[in-house]
Amino acid sequence: MPAGIPARQGTGARGPVAHVSIPANPVPTTASVSKSDMATTDDILSAQDAPENAPAQFVRWFRDVAPYVHDFRGKIFVIGFGGELVRDGALNALVQDLSLLSALGIRLILVHGSRPQVNEQLRLKGYATQFGRGTEPTSADALECAKEAAGEIRLDIEAAFSQGLPNTPMSHAQIRVISGNFVTARPVGIIDGVDYKHAGAVRKVDLEAIRNIISQGAIVLLSPLGFSPTGEAFNLAMEDLATSAAVALRAEKLIFLTQDRTVHNTDGTIDTELAREDAEALLASRTLDEDTASFLAHASLAVKRGVARAHLIPYTLDGSVLLEIFTHDGVGTMVVEDTLDDIRPATVDDVGAIVQLIEPLEEDGTLVPRGRSIIEREVEKFTVLEHDGVIYGCVALRPYLDEGMAEMACLIVHPEWQGTGEGEVLLRHTESQARAMGAKRLFVLTTRTSHWFLNRGFVQGGVSDLPHEKRAHYNRSRNSLVFIKRL
Numbered sequence: 374m375p376a377g378i379p380a381r382q383g384t385g386a387r388g389p390v391a392h393v394s395i396p397a398n399p400v401p402t403t404a405s406v407s408k409s410d411m412a413t414t415d416d417i418l419s420a421q422d423a424p425e426n427a428p429a430q431f432v433r434w435f436r437d438v439a440p441y442v443h444d445f446r447g448k449i450f451v452i453g454f455g456g457e458l459v460r461d462g463a464l465n466a467l468v469q470d471l472s473l474l475s476a477l478g479i480r481l482i483l484v485h486g487s488r489p490q491v492n493e494q495l496r497l498k499g500y501a502t503q504f505g506r507g508t509e510p511t512s513a514d515a516l517e518c519a520k521e522a523a524g525e526i527r528l529d530i531e532a533a534f535s536q537g538l539p540n541t542p543m544s545h546a547q548i549r550v551i552s553g554n555f556v557t558a559r560p561v562g563i564i565d566g567v568d569y570k571h572a573g574a575v576r577k578v579d580l581e582a583i584r585n586i587i588s589q590g591a592i593v594l595l596s597p598l599g600f601s602p603t604g605e606a607f608n609l610a611m612e613d614l615a616t617s618a619a620v621a622l623r624a625e626k627l628i629f630l631t632q633d634r635t636v637h638n639t640d641g642t643i644d645t646e647l648a649r650e651d652a653e654a655l656l657a658s659r660t661l662d663e664d665t666a667s668f669l670a671h672a673s674l675a676v677k678r679g680v681a682r683a684h685l686i687p688y689t690l691d692g693s694v695l696l697e698i699f700t701h702d703g704v705g706t707m708v709v710e711d712t713l714d715d716i717r718p719a720t721v722d723d724v725g726a727i728v729q730l731i732e733p734l735e736e737d738g739t740l741v742p743r744g745r746s747i748i749e750r751e752v753e754k755f756t757v758l759e760h761d762g763v764i765y766g767c768v769a770l771r772p773y774l775d776e777g778m779a780e781m782a783c784l785i786v787h788p789e790w791q792g793t794g795e796g797e798v799l800l801r802h803t804e805s806q807a808r809a810m811g812a813k814r815l816f817v818l819t820t821r822t823s824h825w826f827l828n829r830g831f832v833q834g835g836v837s838d839l840p841h842e843k844r845a846h847y848n849r850s851r852n853s854l855v856f857i858k859r860l
């Protein structure tokens with residue numbers, strides 16, 4: 374990679390492979406998916422709907438997820454969930470999926486919350502205090518309730534990981550869950566005259582102890598309590614604890630399992646990928662509900678401090694962790710650090726640089742010859758990648774909105790910069806531009822890059838799938854292949 378160009382963290386949205394279809398699950402107790410806004414919905418079947426060709430689909434699916442499995446082995450995932458997940462009976466299904474991740478060599482740190490359980494205890498004991506989202510003053514009574522709730526939830530989690538009945542996903546799984554005094558806390562103290570008493574903030578995470586445990590294949594469980602060198606316990610917010618642990622461990626992923634707190638586009642579909650800057654702009658707009666805002670703020674902070682990706686996914690969807698990790702578009706919102714400063718709309722001043730990028734590819738037949746005048750005319754349709762005044766990538770987007778489509782054309786990354794995820798960045802940008810325009814499908818014509826598109830969620834179509842106008846100008850002698858992606 375040329376000097377001065379920052380490396381991006383990995384390629385692909387969730388992992389190295391783009392599109393993975395999910396088969397009818399061979400184990401009858403798991404994933405039954407009916408999420409209408411998933412990109413791969415057509416391919417997703419519940420066990421009851423298993424068609425006769427399920428074995429072939431299963432083999433295809435298993436092979437398709439292999440690259441993710443290789444890529445994630447040995448990586449650290451921090452999974453945070455509130456006490457709501459336990460209250461709503463979603464723990465067992467989650468634990469089954471986490472056991473599978475652990476068996477695949479993913480190092481897991483679980484962080485649980487206990488807010489509804491603490492509130493329930495407070496209510497039963499007749500105390501007026503109730504916890505909401507965020508850090509709040511914690512009275513001595515509330516701390517006692519928090520300790521009791523944490524103890525109970527910890528035991529529930531340990532019990533769930535101890536399942537092992539034959540013919541269940543936990544059969545033969547021997548997962549050890551280890552918890553302990555891994556978190557040093559400090560008191561929040563007095564803010565604006567308010568004494569937060571037993572509310573704490575994370576001061577330090579015992580990285581050595583945690584790394585030792587996960588390197589042996591065990592799972593670390595962190596309860597939302599931390600301890601000070603004076604021997605006191607402090608109540609912590611799950612979101613803070615999970616974020617601090619993920620940052621300290623430089624985790625590959627921080628995953629928040631939420632009731633249904635993902636970020637949505639204006640048309641109601643899930644925004645599957647948000648650049649951190651966009652997440653921060655959204656938070657600043659104050660349009661999100663309190664819970665979503667809190668999760669998104671922590672996800673954004675984690676990514677800013679070096680966690681590769683942070684996800685908000687619904688625990689209300691069975692198998693959501695697996696779907697998020699092993700399918701390209703996932704089922705939640707993923708926050709990534711994109712150095713978007715590099716990417717901008719093209720201006721007339723960029724025509725020369727775009728022509729320079731395109732010419733060699735026109736000469737070798739990869740791209741259709743366009744000529745400078747066409748680029749000049751269409752320059753406002755181009756986006757360019759620029760670093761230190763050098764244009765090293767471009768892409769054009771042409772709308773055909775009457776037919777709900779948009780075309781991605783002239784996707785180019787300068788050969789010196791290829792292979793570092795820049796093509797993926799241009800694709801993601803183009804996809805969100807097309808979505809914002811109202812397009813439902815993005816298509817591309819290509820002669821030599823079909824696998825690149827196939828690996829990124831495109832499926833092969835035919836000339837008849839193209840918008841009318843495009844079909845009329847289709848150059849049969851070039852015989853380009855048509856690839857389409859549902860947005």
Ligand SMILES: CC(C)(COP(=O)(O)OP(=O)(O)OC[C@H]1O[C@@H](n2cnc3c(N)ncnc32)[C@H](O)[C@@H]1OP(=O)(O)O)[C@@H](O)C(=O)NCCC(=O)NCCS
Pocket residue numbers: 384734739781782783784785786787790791792793794795796797798817818819821822823824825
């Ligand atoms: C296609 C292109 C834009 C990808 O850009 P990039 O920045 O290299 O892409 P990424 O870094 O995101 O992806 C690199 C991966 O794609 C693979 N790849 C690159 N070109 C490919 C092709 N023609 N077919 C299949 N895979 C390809 C690389 O091997 C690499 O795989 P790896 O991650 O397993 O090592 C770039 O190769 C290019 O400019 N090609 C010439 C122009 C072109 O063909 N454009 C598309 C026609 S519209």
